[in-house]
Amino acid sequence: MPHKDSNPPSSTPDTDSLVRRLAGPSTTKAGQAVSIDQTEINRIIAEASKGSKFYENEKRKDKELTDRIERLLKHRDEAMKGVDLAKVEQSVDKLIAQLEAHRDLSQTIVHVDMDAFYASVELLDNPDLASKPFAVGQGVLTTASYEARKFGVRSGMPTFIARKLCPELVVISNHFHRYSEMSEKVMAIFRRYDPNMAAAGCDEGYINITSYCEEHSLTAEECVSQMRKVVHEETKLTVSAGIAPNKNKPNGQFKLEFEPEVIKAFMHDLSIRKVPGVGRVHERLLDSIGIKTCGDIFAQRAVLSVMDKEFGLMFLLQTYLGIASNVVEPWQREERKSIGAERTFNPISDTAKIHAKLEEVAAELSGDMTDGGWTGKTITLKYKLDTYKVFTRAKSLDKWVSTKKEDLFAIGKELLKPELPLTLRLIGLRVTKLKDLKAEAESKARGIKRFFESGPSDGSPAKKRRKEDSGEAESEILQLSQDGFATSMPGYADEAEAEADHMADLDERDEVQSLKPSSKAGAAVPQPSSHTAGQGFVAPKPASSGSGPSSPPSKKASSRPTNHDRESSADESIPVLECPICGKLLETDNQGLNEHIDFCLSKQAIKEAQSASLKPPSQSSRTTKNGPKLAPSKAAKKGPGDRDGSLNFRKKG
DNA sequence: GCGGATCAC
DNA sequence: TATGGTGATCCGC
Numbered sequence: 001m002p003h004k005d006s007n008p009p010s011s012t013p014d015t016d017s018l019v020r021r022l023a024g025p026s027t028t029k030a031g032q033a034v035s036i037d038q039t040e041i042n043r044i045i046a047e048a049s050k051g052s053k054f055y056e057n058e059k060r061k062d063k064e065l066t067d068r069i070e071r072l073l074k075h076r077d078e079a080m081k082g083v084d085l086a087k088v089e090q091s092v093d094k095l096i097a098q099l100e101a102h103r104d105l106s107q108t109i110v111h112v113d114m115d116a117f118y119a120s121v122e123l124l125d126n127p128d129l130a131s132k133p134f135a136v137g138q139g140v141l142t143t144a145s146y147e148a149r150k151f152g153v154r155s156g157m158p159t160f161i162a163r164k165l166c167p168e169l170v171v172i173s174n175h176f177h178r179y180s181e182m183s184e185k186v187m188a189i190f191r192r193y194d195p196n197m198a199a200a201g202c203d204e205g206y207i208n209i210t211s212y213c214e215e216h217s218l219t220a221e222e223c224v225s226q227m228r229k230v231v232h233e234e235t236k237l238t239v240s241a242g243i244a245p246n247k248n249k250p251n252g253q254f255k256l257e258f259e260p261e262v263i264k265a266f267m268h269d270l271s272i273r274k275v276p277g278v279g280r281v282h283e284r285l286l287d288s289i290g291i292k293t294c295g296d297i298f299a300q301r302a303v304l305s306v307m308d309k310e311f312g313l314m315f316l317l318q319t320y321l322g323i324a325s326n327v328v329e330p331w332q333r334e335e336r337k338s339i340g341a342e343r344t345f346n347p348i349s350d351t352a353k354i355h356a357k358l359e360e361v362a363a364e365l366s367g368d369m370t371d372g373g374w375t376g377k378t379i380t381l382k383y384k385l386d387t388y389k390v391f392t393r394a395k396s397l398d399k400w401v402s403t404k405k406e407d408l409f410a411i412g413k414e415l416l417k418p419e420l421p422l423t424l425r426l427i428g429l430r431v432t433k434l435k436d437l438k439a440e441a442e443s444k445a446r447g448i449k450r451f452f453e454s455g456p457s458d459g460s461p462a463k464k465r466r467k468e469d470s471g472e473a474e475s476e477i478l479q480l481s482q483d484g485f486a487t488s489m490p491g492y493a494d495e496a497e498a499e500a501d502h503m504a505d506l507d508e509r510d511e512v513q514s515l516k517p518s519s520k521a522g523a524a525v526p527q528p529s530s531h532t533a534g535q536g537f538v539a540p541k542p543a544s545s546g547s548g549p550s551s552p553p554s555k556k557a558s559s560r561p562t563n564h565d566r567e568s569s570a571d572e573s574i575p576v577l578e579c580p581i582c583g584k585l586l587e588t589d590n591q592g593l594n595e596h597i598d599f600c601l602s603k604q605a606i607k608e609a610q611s612a613s614l615k616p617p618s619q620s621s622r623t624t625k626n627g628p629k630l631a632p633s634k635a636a637k638k639g640p641g642d643r644d645g646s647l648n649f650r651k652k653g
Numbered sequence: 654g655c656g657g658a659t660c661a662c
Numbered sequence: 663t664a665t666g667g668t669g670a671t672c673c674g675c
Contacts, residue, residue, distance in 0.1 A: 054665050140666050158665040201662045279660050338669060346664095378654080388665090392656055430669085660670085 017284065018062045019046045022055070041152035041165060048161045057388035065281060069288045072310065076289065079306050092301040092317070099321055105258045107326040108220045110207045111242045112227075114186060115250045117203035118143035120237050121182050122172060134170035135162060142174060146250075185235050193227055198328045208328045221255055228253065263322035268295035275319050286311070294320050334436065339374050340382075341365040342428025347386035349423040355413060357427050362409035365429050369403040373438035376401055376431035379408070381415040384426035393419065400435055 023042040049055040114120065118136045123129050123145070133148035135141045137155070141162055144153040151166035162169055183202040190197050190207050197207040213223050220243045228251075231239050238251035244258060256266055271293055273283045286292070289307075290300050297304065297320040304313050318324065341364040348354050369375065379401055380394040393415045401407065412429050 049665080052664075058665095137666090139664075142666090156666080160664050204662080277660070281659060336669085337671095340668065342667065344666065380655090390657080394655060396654065426666090428667085655675085657674090658672085660672105662668090 017066070018059055021058055021062055021280070022046050022049050038152075044152070044164055045161055048164050053387055065284060069285060072285065073288060075310075076303060076307060080303065083302070083306060085302050088302045088305050092305050092313070096317055096321065099317060099323060100260065103260055103321070103323055104326055106210070107208055108210045108213060108243065109326055109328060110209055110220070110224055112190060112205050112207060112239050113241070114203040115238045115240055116143055116146065117183075117237075118174065118179055119145045121178050122175070124236055125175070125178065129170065129172075132170050133166050133168060134172060136172055136174055138173055141171070182235060182237060186231055186237060186239070189227065189231050189234060193223065194328070196328060196330050198330055206328045221253070224253055264320075267320060267322040268293065270294045272296070334439070336374070336434060338430050338432040338434065339365070339368055339372065339376070340380075340428060340430025341368060342382060342426060344384075344426040347423050347425045351420065354416070354422070354424055354427065358412050358416065358429075359405070359409050361427055361429050362412055363405045365431070366403055366405035366408055369431065373436065373441070374431070375403055375435050375437055377433040378431065379411050379415070380430045380432065381412050382426070382428040382430065383416070383419070383422065383424050386423045386425050388425070391419070396433070401431060
């Protein structure tokens with residue numbers, strides 16, 4: 001491997017990546033916007049940030065990443081020495097073929113996303129805002145209206161910068177209660193189509209319409225059109241939807257054909273940044289080895305194979321193929337793993353004042369723990385210096401932590417003490433290794449009840465009763481897939497551009513045109529464009545995915561509804577298939593192999609495989625290890641109904 | 654188990 | 663003047 005190709009990261013001045021980092025995305029995307037051009041917007045943002053501690057911190061992080069990339073490339077050149085490229089590629093191709101062979105196109109998953117949600121709700125309540133550039137939020141904007149986006153204003157942006165970009169910007173404060181209310185209404189409509197739909201934040205969700213379409217003799221498009229129409233009629237809000245993978249537009253709808261070739265073609269030019277789990281850091285790391293789009297994954301498969309540990313080959317191959325989980329399940333209470341609270345304030349050095357902030361946070365956490373019925377064994381203190389550097393200090397107890405404010409406060413102080421002379425801008429507390437007090441109480445009550453009635457009602461253990469039961473037992477219906485998709489965050493304007501080319505549509509953002517109710521284009525945080533995932537679509541949940549360690553896929557596998565028919569007829573004789581992950585030969589049909597693969601992809605299985613089969617020299621690329629370095633896992637599955645996504649919201653404020 | 658990082662929303 | 667909050671996962675000790 002010639003080292004020649006790589007673009008010297010050092011040559012790209014920090015300023016470039018830094019400016020982009022500070023700017024975020026938004027605005028424009030290239031071309032078209034008649035108003036202002038992105039470069040100018042970036043300049044204004046960088047200018048406004050310059051010299052601040054925030055800026056210095058971003059600069060530090062940017063440099064750290066640049067150095068990391070440099071080391072990565074060195075490592076790559078070393079690792080690629082003497083490697084038989086053709087051989088490695090051949091090996092990877094085999095993997096690809098096997099993954100392809102198990103593509104499941106039987107489920108129809110819809111990713112729905114409410115267009116500029118907060119802004120749309122505000123518009124409903126105050127029509128005068130129409131046509132005015134406005135944004136929702138206080139210190140930091142949660143949403144920017146379509147008009148405001150034309151100026152480069154985006155969610156996640158501090159208000160003072162937004163005003164520099166758009167002096168006439170109208171800023172209104174959040175009305176969380178209203179958003180919750182409207183979100184509930186819309187989600188309720190989605191549930192008519194899939195009772196098990198997975199909400200992802202307050203303005204997004206994944207819906208498996210397979211059963212609904214069958215039962216009502218509807219095509220996916222008809223079903224989704226109808227659903228969107230209903231939402232608009234009942235709430236006056238618009239939603240965009242992607243059927244299978246795709247890209248949504250404001251109040252738009254897009255269906256990707258369920259054909260492997262079509263899916264791959266779609267993925268080919270899709271920016272890697274659009275893949276759930278690939279954030280700004282991974283985007284740069286991948287870019288350093290020549291991967292900007294999902295299609296580039298194939299071209300660089302040899303390097304990815306050799307550097308599996310760093311990049312997560314399996315995850316990327318699935319992404320390349322547009323294969324992702326198609327299991328959609330509602331969020332479950334038992335899945336919660338932590339509960340916490342944190343607060344940002346103007347930098348404070350005085351210990352007594354810091355303690356006062358800590359106490360406030362402890363009080364908030366105490367309330368949330370009590371209300372939610374949670375306790376836990378580990379408590380973690382988090383603090384951010386005025387330099388924006390973040391630290392955590394944790395302590396595990398032998399017993400369940402008290403939910404009383406005083407106790408939480410005391411533990412927090414204890415953790416903070418050794419760090420002490422500090423100047424902080426944020427402090428927080430979080431409790432993990434949770435215990436569900438509500439479930440326990442319920443269980444107890446049930447036990448007592450049973451005792452008196454002497455009639456063993458049902459065996460379902462209180463705690464485990466997956467969603468009101470319907471879950472497993474009835475598995476009649478399929479679950480749906482889910483994967484989070486969406487992207488965005490502060491920074492990625494470019495991709496939008498890439499995508500625009502790709503789908504040719506995205507322009508609406510700048511396209512002034514009618515501002516329909518809204519466009520979802522730029523929102524930073526809640527970003528819009530997403531593709532959905534469909535069933536076969538994108539690939540986020542990589543290896544570890546199966547919902548984490550907690551659930552080896554067995555759970556899912558077993559409950560998987562299996563669509564009967566599916567390819568039953570195909571092979572009647574039980575074929576011997578090779579698992580692309582562990583390499584084991586299995587005598588089973590595709591369904592069985594699929595389940596096995598799901599299992600193999602689980603983190604635990606990977607670990608076992610790793611220890612069992614030593615890790616041979618990197619090169620073999622064999623499938624065993626797959627530690628997804630890049631591979632995030634679990635996509636969306638966010639909080640339950642109450643908390644909502646977008647830029648946070650917790651009414652407490 | 655702990656602490657740092659990264660990501661989603 | 664000034665850049666969020668909640669929760670999760672992964673990796674390397």
